[in-house]
Amino acid sequence: MTKVTRNTASGEDKCGVLTNDVSIRRSLFAFVLVFGFPAYGQETTQVERSRNGNIGFVSEREDDTEIFEMKPDGSGATQLTHNTLVTDLSPAWSPDGRKIAFVSSQPGRVNFNIYIMDADGSNAKKLTTSPAQESDPTWSPDGRKIAFVRDLPLGEGQVLEKIFIMNADGSDQVRLQTGGTISEYDPDWSPHGRKIAFIRSGGTIHDQIYTVNVEGSDLMQLTQDPDYTNASPKWSPDGSKILFSRFFGTSVASKYDVNVMNADGSDVENLTNQEQVHDAAATWSPDGREITFVRGDCAGAGQAPCDIWRMRADGSSQTQITRNTDDNYSPDWLPQGAGIPLTGNNGVGTGTGQGNAAGTGTASNGTPVGDQSDFGHANNSGNVINGKTSNRQLPNTGGLAIFAPAMMLLLISGAVARWLVSRR
Secondary structure, three states: OOOOOOOOOOOEOOOOOEOHHHHHHHHHHHHHHHHOOOOOOOOOOOOOOOOOOOEEEEEOHHHOOEEEEEOOOOOOOEEOOOOOOOOEEEEEEOOOOOEEEEEEEOOOOOOEEEEEEEOOOOOOEEOOOOOOOEEEEEEOOOOOEEEEEEEEEEEOOEEEEEEEEEEOOOOOOEEOOOOOOOEEEEEEEOOOOOEEEEEEEEOOEEEEEEEEEOOOOOOEEOOOOOOOEEEEEEEOOOOOEEEEEEEEOOOOOOEEEEEEEEOOOOOOEEOOOOOOOOEEEEEEOOOOOEEEEEEOOOOOOOOOOOEEEEEEOOOOOOEEOOOOOOOEEEEEEOOOOOOOOOOOHHHEEEEEOOOOOOOEEEOOOOOOOOOOHHHOOOOOOOOEEOOEEOOOOOOOOHHHHHHHHHHHHHHHHHHHHHHHHHHO
């Protein structure tokens, strides 16, 4: 509450009219007698289990490709999809954490379409019905739209990958107008919502990173070196940097590394740079302090499984967080402040735990990782203590909501009283 500075002089004038100080203080005293003090510190119980910092990912355990959720340390793995006859890929949390966009096939069909489901894996809904392949869903920061990639047939088995934008309910699917007849894919929406970063490839352009305004203007190439192949650009939460994967080499020593650069393409830095190890598919934590990425060759038959790792934003403290005999990939952090409890089965999944967990996974909560007000996501709500359900008493701001307007009326009344005094 703003502190009000009052005059030290007080009392009544010779006509018996209260001066401003006494008038205000007596009015406040009367107000407190009637309404009581503001209810700050009254008992208010909110029971909510936050999942801030949790990570969605894809796992191929037991020859079944499904979407899971886990804590930031890899424990508490919970299976969200249970579609044994189809393949579910590319989970992408909505900005409020209530929905997940993903890619899924259908039994007996080879093409993938874009779907959406609730955060607990229920109420899956198909958003696109094209017979073409579709992939790479990404949300706008306000949660109203989804960008994705659709293969357009060119004939003779050739396709052109192009970015489309639709409403979050699947309506109004329109192509992002960038010009040119070369493939564009791996879209990622900027935090402020005005631009999309993506990969462009075709002709003399070999997998280079571009940005473009959502309406198709101001196309800008960020990476220039033809010796490198780039993939999976991801904006940092504050929009100042772009994380991406870079492939270099043609021999057995060729590999992907995780790189980062400024949003204008300058100051490229290799963050992983491990010999003969693929590091790719990196994504930021909601506060921009950490990065998850995939280490290993997920497509390599007979190779060791690829797994999800975690590191600081400067590339230090690289730590493996998934550990099982199958591939784990496509990590995506739950937006900061979402705090939406899992429903259905009371948040208990049937997937096998991983990392520090074993057996049946539970929807354990991660530790909140900083503020994300600049990311346009919902603010943290509920009574959350170390990711566990809590009955700690919280301040009741309802009393303040009534008290503040009443204070304003009393101050206005005091000003009117002072005016009346001056007129006498």
